[in-house]
Amino acid sequence: MTMKRxxxxxxxxxxxAGSGGEDKAGEGPRNRDGxxxxxxxxxxxxxxxAEVVGTVSCGxxxxxxREDEAVGSIVELIRSYAPDLLVAGPAFNAGRYGVAxxxxxxxxxxxxxxxxxxxxxxxxxAVELYRQRVHIVASGPSxxxxxxxxxxxxxxxxxxxxxxxxxxxxxxxxIPRGLRFTGMAKETAATRAVDMLLRSVRxxxxxxxxxxxxxxxxxxxxxxxxxxxxxxxLVTSGGIVPRGNPxxxxxxxxxxxxxxxxxxxxxxxxxxxxSIHGGYDTTRANEDPDRVLPVDVLRELERDGAIxxxxxxxxxxxxxxxxxxxxxxxxxxxxRELVASSVQGVIxxxx
Amino acid sequence: xxxxxxxxGIPTAFISTIVPLAESIGPNxxxxxQGITHPLGDPMLSRDEERSLRRRMIQxxxxxxxxxxxxxTIFR
Numbered sequence: 001m002t003m004k005r006x007x008x009x010x011x012x013x014x015x016x017a018g019s020g021g022e023d024k025a026g027e028g029p030r031n032r033d034g035x036x037x038x039x040x041x042x043x044x045x046x047x048x049x050a051e052v053v054g055t056v057s058c059g060x061x062x063x064x065x066r067e068d069e070a071v072g073s074i075v076e077l078i079r080s081y082a083p084d085l086l087v088a089g090p091a092f093n094a095g096r097y098g099v100a101x102x103x104x105x106x107x108x109x110x111x112x113x114x115x116x117x118x119x120x121x122x123x124x125x126a127v128e129l130y131r132q133r134v135h136i137v138a139s140g141p142s143x144x145x146x147x148x149x150x151x152x153x154x155x156x157x158x159x160x161x162x163x164x165x166x167x168x169x170x171x172x173x174x175i176p177r178g179l180r181f182t183g184m185a186k187e188t189a190a191t192r193a194v195d196m197l198l199r200s201v202r203x204x205x206x207x208x209x210x211x212x213x214x215x216x217x218x219x220x221x222x223x224x225x226x227x228x229x230x231x232x233x234l235v236t237s238g239g240i241v242p243r244g245n246p247x248x249x250x251x252x253x254x255x256x257x258x259x260x261x262x263x264x265x266x267x268x269x270x271x272x273x274x275s276i277h278g279g280y281d282t283t284r285a286n287e288d289p290d291r292v293l294p295v296d297v298l299r300e301l302e303r304d305g306a307i308x309x310x311x312x313x314x315x316x317x318x319x320x321x322x323x324x325x326x327x328x329x330x331x332x333x334x335x336r337e338l339v340a341s342s343v344q345g346v347i348x349x350x351x
Numbered sequence: 352x353x354x355x356x357x358x359x360g361i362p363t364a365f366i367s368t369i370v371p372l373a374e375s376i377g378p379n380x381x382x383x384x385q386g387i388t389h390p391l392g393d394p395m396l397s398r399d400e401e402r403s404l405r406r407r408m409i410q411x412x413x414x415x416x417x418x419x420x421x422x423x424t425i426f427r
Contacts, residue, residue: 212375218354220379221362223419232416235363237352238390284389290405291392297406307413331355338361345416346363347409348353348378349390 006050006161009078010039011088011104013097017057027059029073031080041147042087045154050161054081060096070100071107078104079112085161090119090149093141095126102130109134115160119149122175123216135160136175226308230344233311235334237319238285238292238351239277240268250318251278257317257330259337262310267296279320280351292349311343319350353378364412366390370425380415381425382408 014024016037035043035052043052056077063070078086086108088101098120105116119137120127127136135156139149152173159166169176185192192209199206224230241249247258268289275285275292290296298310315334322330338346353365354377367373368384384390391405415426 215375215377216354217377217422218358218379220420220422221357221360223362224416227413227417230416235352235356280388282388284386284392284394287394288392288401291389291394291401294391294405294409297391297402297409300406301409301413306410327352328355331352334352335356335359335361338356339359343361346353346356346361347412347416348356348363348365350365350367350369350373350384351387351390 003049003162004084005048006046006084006158007053007081008042008046008050008085008087008157008161009081009083010035010042010052010055011074011078011086011101012037012039012055012057013063013091013094013100014057014059015097016089017055019057019059025059025061027057028062029056029058029070029077031056031077038090038146038150042150042154045147045151046158049158050085050154052087053083054078058100060094060100063100064096067103071103074104075107075111078108078114083114085157086114086116087150087153087157088116088118090137090139090146090153091121091124091126092119092139092143092145093121093124095124098124098126099129102126102134102136105134106130115157117153117157117160117174119153120175122214125216127175128216131175132177135166135177137173138175224345228305229308231309231311231342232298232307232345232347233338233341233343234262234293234295234298234314234349235346236293236314236316236349236351237322238316238349239275239282239318239320240273240285240289240293240314240316241276243270243272243274245274245276249276249316251276252318252321254318254320254322254326254330257315257334259313259315261313262295263312265295266299268293275351277318277320277351279318285351292351294347294349298347311341313341353380362416364415364426366408366412374423374425377423379420379423380412380418381423382412382415383425383427384408 036055091097091101101118108114117135119139121141137153196206273289275282285292353363356363365378366382
């Protein structure tokens with residue numbers, strides 16, 4: 001039985017499509033028939049099973065600045081080739097290009113029902129945005145890993161286009177999407193756990209069945225030079241609110257954050273303040289809310305001149321069960337306010 | 352969230368009792384808390400002792416905010 005030769009469209013940014021570098025980053029969406037640039041390598045990797053019938057490209061800045069418009073035009077150009085598969089990138093560690101690849105893959109999957117695969121360096125910020133919805137093959141940080149990455153993207157893409165069974169991330173070379181599958185193991189969990197422990201004790205290699213999530217790092221900003229004149233703000237995930245929780249902030253699975261005034265407040269008393277956090281026993285916090293939100297000591301240090309000023313508002317939410325997506329949004333929204341309030345340092349207390 | 356603040360250029364002292372979790376998630380300036388339900392207090396101490404403990408912890412947080420660091424640092 002001969003299988004239909006698959007039609008593949010390749011998405012590239014302006015650089016890899018050969019238009020130019022940053023000077024051409026404002027270029028709008030366009031297409032060319034056949035393979036272009038890295039598309040030649042992709043074609044070799046696909047072999048006889050598939051053909052790169054068209055290349056669609058867009059400048060990184062155009063995409064970033066006019067994202068919705070760009071996605072609309074790009075999806076239309078891709079559709080005009082009646083493809084069976086979209087291959088985007090690889091984008092390596094390029095942020096704008098990574099976002100474009102992820103967003104376009106997601107868009108063709110959703111609007112055209114078209115299988116898609118892209119490639120990125122695991123620390124590309126776009127990975128966190130799209131890895132749950134898009135198959136992203138792990139690449140190196142730079143284009144030197146182009147041939148090996150395209151080889152894996154081609155293999156995975158063909159499987160996706162043929163609706164064949166896709167293996168586990170480690171076997172196929174894509175970044176884990178956070179999905180769980182049910183399977184039968186030969187041994188019980190207890191046996192496997194003891195076996196892992198023994199291998200670990202013997203110094204042999206072993207692999208966890210439950211890898212902990214990987215988090216990125218942030219370069220530390222410069223320290224505060226003149227604390228005696230600095231404005232500090234308190235932020236807490238410990239759920240300290242005015243008694244009675246007037247704004248009905250959730251005690252778990254937070255969807256919102258709030259801020260309250262500390263103007264004229266020297267000490268958090270149990271008569272006026274409480275914790276409504278649903279993830280820990282709040283008895284100790286309710287006896288003295290300063291145990292979670294240390295207003296008393298900060299006012300004292302303010303009077304002593306050890307700090308310039310405690311900001312007259314504090315920011316609060318409940319950490320328990322808050323999704324990282326919400327937490328990231330909270331942080332971005334709060335950070336905007338902190339910057340606008342000329343806050344120079346934050347003391348963040350977590351329970 | 353402490354990381355997001357630092358990403359925006361605001362040094363942030365993160366006070367948490369679960370230090371290994373903090374180390375894994377990655378805030379840069381970590382001050383170990385006293386207890387999960389009372390990170391800045393200790394119900395076993397007298398009021399005065401507890402208050403001076405809290406003051407020492409906040410002073411450590413201020414030290415963290417005034418220290419230029421290369422990467423994640425735990426201020427004990």
